[in-house]
Amino acid sequence: MGHHSCCNKQKVKRGLWSPEEDEKLVNYISTYGHGCWSSVPKLAGLQRCGKSCRLRWINYLRPDLKRGSFSPQEAALIVQLHSILGNRWAQIAKQLPGRTDNEVKNFWNSNIKKKMISREVSALTTFSGHIQNPNVSINNEGFFILNANPNLILTTSARQDQPCLPTSTLQAGYDLIDYKLQQFTNLNPNANLVHLLPSFSPSTNLLPHNPPSWQSLGGYRPQSLDSDQLMVASGEFVTPATTLPQYVDGSIFHPVKLCEVGEENLCSSTPQISAPLQDLDPFTKLSSFPNGYYPQDQCLAANQMVMEQIDMIMSSILQIPSCSSSSSLLGLSELSSNLVSSSWGV
DNA sequence: AAGAAAAACAACCGCATGGAT
DNA sequence: GATCCATGCGGTTGTTTTTCT
Numbered sequence: 001m002g003h004h005s006c007c008n009k010q011k012v013k014r015g016l017w018s019p020e021e022d023e024k025l026v027n028y029i030s031t032y033g034h035g036c037w038s039s040v041p042k043l044a045g046l047q048r049c050g051k052s053c054r055l056r057w058i059n060y061l062r063p064d065l066k067r068g069s070f071s072p073q074e075a076a077l078i079v080q081l082h083s084i085l086g087n088r089w090a091q092i093a094k095q096l097p098g099r100t101d102n103e104v105k106n107f108w109n110s111n112i113k114k115k116m117i118s119r120e121v122s123a124l125t126t127f128s129g130h131i132q133n134p135n136v137s138i139n140n141e142g143f144f145i146l147n148a149n150p151n152l153i154l155t156t157s158a159r160q161d162q163p164c165l166p167t168s169t170l171q172a173g174y175d176l177i178d179y180k181l182q183q184f185t186n187l188n189p190n191a192n193l194v195h196l197l198p199s200f201s202p203s204t205n206l207l208p209h210n211p212p213s214w215q216s217l218g219g220y221r222p223q224s225l226d227s228d229q230l231m232v233a234s235g236e237f238v239t240p241a242t243t244l245p246q247y248v249d250g251s252i253f254h255p256v257k258l259c260e261v262g263e264e265n266l267c268s269s270t271p272q273i274s275a276p277l278q279d280l281d282p283f284t285k286l287s288s289f290p291n292g293y294y295p296q297d298q299c300l301a302a303n304q305m306v307m308e309q310i311d312m313i314m315s316s317i318l319q320i321p322s323c324s325s326s327s328s329l330l331g332l333s334e335l336s337s338n339l340v341s342s343s344w345g346v
Numbered sequence: 347a348a349g350a351a352a353a354a355c356a357a358c359c360g361c362a363t364g365g366a367t
Numbered sequence: 368g369a370t371c372c373a374t375g376c377g378g379t380t381g382t383t384t385t386t387c388t
Binding site for chain 2: 015052055
């Protein structure tokens with residue numbers, strides 16, 4: 001492991017910062033500002049590299065940092081934002097005044113993730129007990145499969161090329177699902193993935209920077225609502241004035257879920273940025289509609305809808321000669337797409 | 347009370363990006 | 368256009384603290 005390029009020229013100290021070093025850095029930046037970080041250590045009298053100084057300042061010494069544990073409201077917002085933005089910790093942290101990306105990341109990895117995993121395992125166990133369709137079951141990895149073809153994994157949506165399961169209609173656990181499915185697909189590179197219609201859920205469909213390769217997954221793009229429409233608190237559909245995020249193939253994603261019922265305050269309190277709309281990050285775009293929310297009863301409908309999709313696919317899949325060959329993947333996906341589209345009237 | 351394990355926190359590393367030359 | 372450099376980001380590792388046995 002080498003050091004930073006900026007640290008090669010001189011011997012620098014590493015590891016934890018002492019109070020004396022902190023004091024030197026704070027005194028210097030308070031007086032002169034940081035300017036060019038690479039010159040800070042020399043000017044401040046520190047045996048550190050500029051990168052280390054910058055990190056120490058940003059993550060620990062900055063006066064506007066909010067210390068202490070995360071509030072339940074902050075935690076809820078992190079969950080919400082992560083469901084939209086994924087692991088873009090810096091983007092998430094921007095919506096949390098006084099918090100750093102490092103702090104949010106650590107909080108997520110050491111706290112929220114574990115809770116989600118335990119909840120998901122519990123929910124998955126419960127949910128699996130309610131599967132009525134004799135053609136569908138859950139395999140050892142926790143994925144929905146068709147009994148006729150255990151290699152066929154049913155999925156609903158994708159984030160960063162990692163599809164999800166019908167269980168995305170559950171309240172949490174997307175990362176676990178992603179992680180498990182990633183593991184599964186790594187071990188079973190030839191496994192077939194059938195995309196069902198992404199259900200109403202706070203998941204995973206917003207992919208401004210790393211859109212899913214629908215084609216590579218053999219899937220179809222979401223076709224949920226009329227063009228550019230958005231569900232808002234009243235239950236009505238509106239046409240936003242902003243440009244909605246697009247997938248890599250140019251198709252537009254239509255969010256239907258901005259925050260849970262009762263979380264309107266969180267959404268409405270998010271900072272508004274006056275910038276050209278096309279330059280806004282996805283969250284800011286979404287927060288332009290602070291009253292948007294997703295009626296909870298739609299979750300139940302979504303679950304039912306997914307199972308109905310499985311029913312339809314199952315009834316049709318029997319007419320396909322070979323489900324296990326990779327050549328059938330596209331056909332299945334198109335089939336599921338058509339079925340879902342027709343079931344949605346789109 | 348002591349050691350082990352787990353959790354929390356802090357820092358580092360490599361890579362990507364953008365501006366300057 | 369190629370190269371260098373500073374900066375920012377996300378993943379990962381290391382260290383400290385807390386909890387458990």
